[in-house]
Amino acid sequence: MLKPKHFFLLPALLTLAAIILFPLIFTVRVSFSSWDVYQTGLDFIGGRNYARLFQDTRFWESLLRLSGMSFITVTLQYVLGFALALAVWKKMPGGRVFRVLFLVPMMTTPVVMSVIWRTVFHESLGPANDLLSMIGIGPVPWLSSATGAFISVVIVEVWQWTPFMFLLLLAGLVSLPREPYLAAAIDGASPTRTFWQVTFPLMAPISIGAIIIRLIEASKIMDTVNVMTSGGPGTATETPSYYIYIRGLRDFQVGYSAALSLAYLVLMIITLTIIAKLLMRFLVGKDD
């Protein structure tokens, strides 16, 4: 029976289901077919794509690389975002200008900014090496060495998404209750202790939310890699979604890429759930 409460939920639920269900089921079906550039359509080849996937070291290596990359970028974003939020939390001259500036990068289109960043990191024509050479550092192989390319991608990701952390954490800070701070002040706690004993615990729930969302988004990183390094040099910056993209749309192995996608999806859901639980336990000390 339709009750008022269904009026709220059902439109969104049905809309999303209508849009998403077909693609999902279709993808499952495709993953059991050999659909590729020549063979269009849905034949049935059993689990061959999945068997191949387990042998595919390039896929598993890209997963490892992604975990490293997301760990580094999200940690940096969180630490920097928190530091910046703390710095402009209290009223100060010029504070609002800083706040606005710090938000801007997340508003920009990754594909567009990556193109700009690629020119920044251009090793002979870009400003990155030019400026470094002024202080005697020189020429850094930004995009042509494995480490350099990895670092460049990390820099761009940090540039783009630290604002996200900054925004969420600042919004959290602004809405913190005052009482615990009064108590801490009366106890004569040092700023450092106040941070660790009052601010940080109070910010734990919002921190977890922000980190999880960032991890979800970071795991999909593709545009940046595509534009800046094309996954190279070698496979040094190839992430799973970019690898799936290569397999699916560059090589046009649609069947195989469907199998890769589903494996990836399942792995991500499991991993993120575990990470969420662990964060809860460590930061909040409760298991829910």
Next chain:
Amino acid sequence: MKNKSTGSISALAIAAAGILPPAVATAEDYTKYGVVSDLPGTCNYAAIDAMDYSGETLNVITHAIPVIGEPTALHAEQFAELTGAEVNVVHVPFGDLFQRIMIPFQSGQNAYDVLFYASLWIGDFNRFLAPVPEAYTNSSGMSDVTDSFKGVATWNGQMIQYPMDGDRHYLKYRTDVFENPEMQAKFKDATGRDLTVPATWEEYNEVASVFSGFDWDDDGELNYGSAEVAKRDDLMFSAFISRAAPYAKHPDVGGGFFFDLETMEPMINTPGFVRGLELFVEAQKAFPPGGSSFGLGDEIFSFGGGQTLMSYSWDDAFIQAQQEDSRIRNAVGAAPLPGAKEVWNRETGQWDSFEEPNRAPYMTWGWSSAVSKESENQKMAFDFLCFFSNEANTFHDLQIGRFGVNPYRDSHFDSTFWQGLGWDADVADSYVTTLSEMEDSTNRVYDLRVPGVGQFMSSMANGVAEALAGQKSAQEALDGVAKEWSDIVDRIGADRLRDAYANVVRLEDNED
């Protein structure tokens, strides 16, 4: 920039007069379209102007701006104005062009009428393309296209691509350095031999490394030896083929370059390819900073901007260097790709020595165009392509480096035309000679024009990239590629691939 062509009227007239009946006086003035004058031909401005396609729509997919994309947009606009048709153009970066065309093809969606794409995809696309009707194969423009580019456009004996660009890899070098006695002496000191235009890839690497890392043109910036396309997924596979071809393509051995046509066994990890890759890896030390991740655009900027001594690949860098505002205009030369004195003979399983270096010109893929079989406006589509490459437009486009349209008709191999653009005679001569001689070679290498070429090339590029990045040795990397190639062959089917590959081998073995 459109109106830059100066003083070339006579050249154009000569070029045009060579093949066509004398120009009929045209009533209309078409110079507002940026051409010097309308030239006689099947699809010239006057002919297209007479057509009326108002109310109809033509959808065109093409490469990003400016290479090919800009002339597409330009001629689309002209075509729309002349015929009243609505012409929509979408520009797509190279890496994504294949899928943008393939997805609608596979799903039977009539998305584009006209496609501009890389000619090597013919193996995948042929099923979806409309053959070029006789009216157009007999057109004035088409009869002037060189045989090899007609061959490239043909599949199972039928022309299904509409040639509008010519492509090949060749060597470009700085004549001001090679002819500079000071530099010659410096080279002799370093190596003990005279400085000559490299005839083998070993020599190329040697010259490049000697002239790398110092400011040999006194502009205050460091110069380097070689600019090459080395970024994975960005046409790098073609650079590798150019480098490996002379070691792996034996003039006396037919039956396939990438595969043994009979068995469809990959030959990508045979010693010839391995040697080519080893030299590629070694060459990196003469690259400019970031050279290992150079795409074509970087290569063009690097050589065309005067940063590097040598480069090889498509025409673009050369044309860029010869632009009117270029700092190194007329200080560049063209030459055939270096060759090899040792060539792997897969029949005997031995290296054969050659006194005169073995050359294996790589007739690399280039831009081509076609009309979709699904298109409901095929006549208009072909008219557009015919107009795109009409005599006046072609000569206009050839002059603009960033357009990426390069000689592909006999009339284009005319030194006086290029001199008319302000090129020195010897520069123009070296360019025209290099290009036309490639047409005459009997040891040419073609792309792997088979279904799934994308998979093969991306697998190969990945292996090469791993070797370049030092993750694997050349042999290991190519063994990995060979293994993947076998898997791909199994997946797509050896017979299906052989049928397609036979088309390529026929061209290579000069059987047409």
Next chain:
Amino acid sequence: MLTLKNLSTADRKRPLFNLNADLENSKIYTILGRTGAGKTELLRTLMGLDDIAEGHLALDGQDLAKRPVRKRQMSMVYQQFINYPHFTVLKNVVFPLRRQGYSVEDAKERALAALSLVGLVGFEDRMPSELSGGQQQRVAIARAIVKKSRILLMDEPLANLDYKLREKLREEFPRLLAENGDGIILYSTTDPAEAMQLGHEMIVMHEGQILAKDAPEEIFEAPATVEVAKLISDPPVSIVDGKVAEGRIVLCETELPLPPDLVLPANGPVKVGIRPDALLVGGDTTARVVLAEFSGSDTIVHLSFDFGSAVMLIEGIHEFMPDQIISVSLDTSSLLLFSAEGKNITERRSNG
């Protein structure tokens, strides 16, 4: 008449068990109970905000269970000051009237009257966030009484106010509540004094059950059980174990002087209830001070006797040191006796 019959809920945290009560028109019922006794749950259930698991709820004989909240003709004042943050004070009070179909002018007139009643004249155009806590609660009260609903529910309306405001509002309440016409008023509180002062009848709740329902003085004089006794005053009645033997009541070693009118129950163990004001300083019983605290103008002393602990309430401020030994006496005239099971067995001769 609001009728609760065997009313139970299935709330996971604080279910209500088997409630029975008849509530009459024009009466104020105060619900007394500690935090967590189920007072709020009861009000929410009456309101229709929580579902009934079993039993019946009827208003004037009509079943309420299926009736949606908005049609129950009830209004409610929450412990938190709940107003509509996006409306001005006036619009806050107009809002329910408009929903009931009053015309704009009519609603405005009534709302202004209600606001003047709660003493908020001149604040009509303020936003709730610009008011003090007490003023915010006055708005909420105005909004509740302006509807003249059949049933007015007030859930600890003064709990979040400071002492002075609480006193002041409490004094105004009888007048304000009278405005609600012949409706039934339920007023929940943890404060026994408030409950007794305001209620025509008092309902005592504990752990989801109704322990007693009667006139306040009845309950105060003769609490039905030990649990009720513990709730009817602040500080509470102290309960100690004793026994009845040989015509005497003995608490451990101490023998209680018996008031003449008390009817002694049969021999055996009893529980003895000592009201806080029944303990007096000075006397022959010694006790150790555990803790002394001040409440308003009174001093509350927690004492430890050999027979157990009890709380003493003395007027005025007195200093006591913890562990100090003092002598006290017990006024037994207000003594309460309970059976071992906790039933009130106090009996007094009517004249003597």
Next chain:
Amino acid sequence: MGRTYNIIKYLCLLAWATFVVFPFLWALSTSFKDANAVTSGARYIPWVEFEPSVQGWTSLFASGSQGINIVQPFFNSASVTLLASIVSLGLGTLAAYGLSRFSYKAGFVKNSDITFFFISQRIMPPIVLAIPFFLMLKEIQALDTIFGLVIVYVALLLPIAVWVMTDFFASIPKELDEMAMIDGCTPIGAFFRVVLPNSTAGLVVAGMFCLIFGWNDFFFAFILTFTETQLLPVAIVSLNSSVTPWWSLSAFALISVTPLALIAIVVERFMSRGSLAGAFR
């Protein structure tokens, strides 16, 4: 503490601000260069270090060959993003309210599972959906249309709206909507008359995220359109040729990021008033 601490703090903030602004400044400088200025190494200051040229900017508004016209893609992007954001925000707000106020049960599925279903859509790598979406839109003849893109974007944005709004509603006391029902509203009426007017902060944040993720999507806009409905990010990569015109690209990039950068100002304003409290938890 005190002075030195403040000086260090300002220096750090300035350093980060420089890092944030740098790519924009570089793009601004590059947008006034020509081929020679670009290929002669890094140059920063026009007139001093290179002769400025406006071709990068003019090419964006020229029609035909000289560049791509930015105007049509700009309006396409704006319509798709706005429409999809409005739909997502509407549906998502309703659903979030439902999830935060009522309990739903269907078999073993409970509220938390439904919320997870919404959020989990964000985990899906876009590539999974590319070809199925293509076929689906083909079926309903919505390829290369604004309508088709809006459908797809709703699937992308709805989870964000649900996520932000669920958290937001959890911070609005339940008593507020109960009060409204007591005062005579239906549950739906209570939502529209009382809860929604007090949700501006949440709506601003959710709307901001919808706009960001909608405006900035590249992948679907790229796969699901042909020639008619180009969006900005797709139009900009049409400049990403082997010979990239850095100048046009930079000018284009600056134009395309400006509208959303303005949102930063709006968001900051809300945050300073403290009214974003509860929009995140």
